[in-house]
Amino acid sequence: MTRRRLWDRYMGTHHADAGAVPLPTQELRHALLALNGTGVPFGVREAGGGKAHLLAEWRVLEPAWGSGINRRQVERTFKVWIRLLPEEREVRAVDEQWAVTRAGPPPGRIVQREGGRGPIRTVQTRRTLERGPDGRRKWVESFRLDTRDMKDPLRKTVVGAGWTWRGALRL
Template identity: 70%
Template sequence: MGTRHADGGTKAVPTQELRAALLALNGTGVPFSIRESGTGGADLLAEWRFLEPAWGSGATRRQVERTLKVWMRLCPREREVRAMDEQWEVTRAGPPPGRTVARSHGRGPIRGIHKEWVLEKGPDGRRRKVETFSFDSRALKDPLRNTVLGAGWTWRGVHKL
């Protein structure tokens, strides 16, 4: 599930200092928001919502909305953060995407890189690929994990908090 330990020479910071450091990730250019959780045994929740580009036209037009969540429980005695990953996917249909045609939900490690391109005619007349959409799960997990490890704590991926 992805357990990582801080370097041996890193002194563990107090729980409140780690909490403050994780909450301070908001507004630093990360694509997600992090807040106090208050539910499900978690202390903090990092959440990233995004829409993939729509494809198709008319009634066959589809658009996928993804929500990635990392639920974090701070365990001061063990000096570890237990992190549970959760993914939601909703596919909507129609010219203005509104009607839900599919839903999926899963727990487990969020891993993935997804990119989409279109072919365009360049200034020289040749066709070239132009990226239209990009998603990399490391943009969510790396800042969280690095903050925890930098604070001298262990990052432990779990299936259940």
């Protein structure tokens, strides 16, 4: 496998099917903005200047854990900055993730911040041990977060429109 193909695979590049007729730029833009009303856990909006044309953003507030002064709660923000390149029929996408950990009985004091850019794949689950109706204890999933729930609908919309989805480190 060539270096370019390895890099494309790492960055999450997906090409449209051979022979697919690409939609015009404005139709693709409207299709991406139309994802807002389809029950996806994120929102897509105009980026408002800069190099990106659109911004998909997902804010997640994880359930708190601990008690008293040791109580912690994490707020995560996932962003995908999208730039449409009509000459190449290509969409460049930069992933960005931020996490803020708050502490205290009502979580308010910020104790940690972290963030970064690049290809992001986050999967988190939290399970609790509960007693079922038959009296047996079993693990029940109480929280699940998977960034594929955000990126897959965006990617499918772009590739379905006959364009290429190319992951990037910067626009």
